[in-house]
Amino acid sequence: xxxxxxxxxxxxxxxxxxxxxxxxxxxxxxxxxxxxxxxxxxxxxxxxxxxxxxxxxxxxxxxxxxxxxxxxxxxxxxxxxxxxxxxxxxxxxxxxxxxxxxxxxxxxxxxxxxxxxxxxxxxxxxxxxxxxxxxxxxxxxxxxxxxx
Numbered sequence: 209x210x211x212x213x214x215x216x217x218x219x220x221x222x223x224x225x226x227x228x229x230x231x232x233x234x235x236x237x238x239x240x241x242x243x244x245x246x247x248x249x250x251x252x253x254x255x256x257x258x259x260x261x262x263x264x265x266x267x268x269x270x271x272x273x274x275x276x277x278x279x280x281x282x283x284x285x286x287x288x289x290x291x292x293x294x295x296x297x298x299x300x301x302x303x304x305x306x307x308x309x310x311x312x313x314x315x316x317x318x319x320x321x322x323x324x325x326x327x328x329x330x331x332x333x334x335x336x337x338x339x340x341x342x343x344x345x346x347x348x349x350x351x352x353x354x355x356x
Contacts, residue, residue: 223292223314238317263295263316264309266342271335272328273304283328284308291319307342 265288272280277299285297288308292315298307310316324339 222290223312223318225312227312227314232313262341263311263313264307264342265316265320266340267306267308267323268338269304269306269328269335270338271333272331273301274333275331277301283330287323287326287329288319291315291322 267284267288269280269284272283275283280301281297281299284299284306285294288294288297288310291310293311295309295311296307297309300306308316308319310319320339320341323337326337327335328337
């Protein structure tokens with residue numbers, strides 16, 4: 209139990225479908241109760257924006273760029289998948305970045321806070337992950353896929 213008790217603003221368990229449904233009613237706050245800001249304030253490291261439903265994380269995995277693609281995908285899915293259902297994972301090895309898209313906004317918010325500054329499990333490269341909100345994908349195919 210947290211030492212702050214009922215005054216704690218953090219969720220001390222993994223988000224569920226019920227948590228995500230509750231969040232859909234209050235788009236001005238994240239899963240931890242922090243206020244979201246408009247897109248114009250570029251709050252990609254913070255709670256995110258209330259102007260769009262953000263479920264995609266930008267992950268810079270830096271020093272882990274030497275792993276083979278299948279192993280890297282497995283490590284990313286293993287580490288981020290434990291926070292909720294992952295809709296898609298796009299890895300850009302040349303830039304050592306990945307985009308993790310979750311089904312639930314609650315899972316994306318929880319994973320962002322939990323994984324920022326952490327290492328990939330099973331990695332021996334001593335990388336430190338930089339996790340923040342991704343910009344919208346300008347690819348028209350991605351836009352229509354998100355609408356479905």
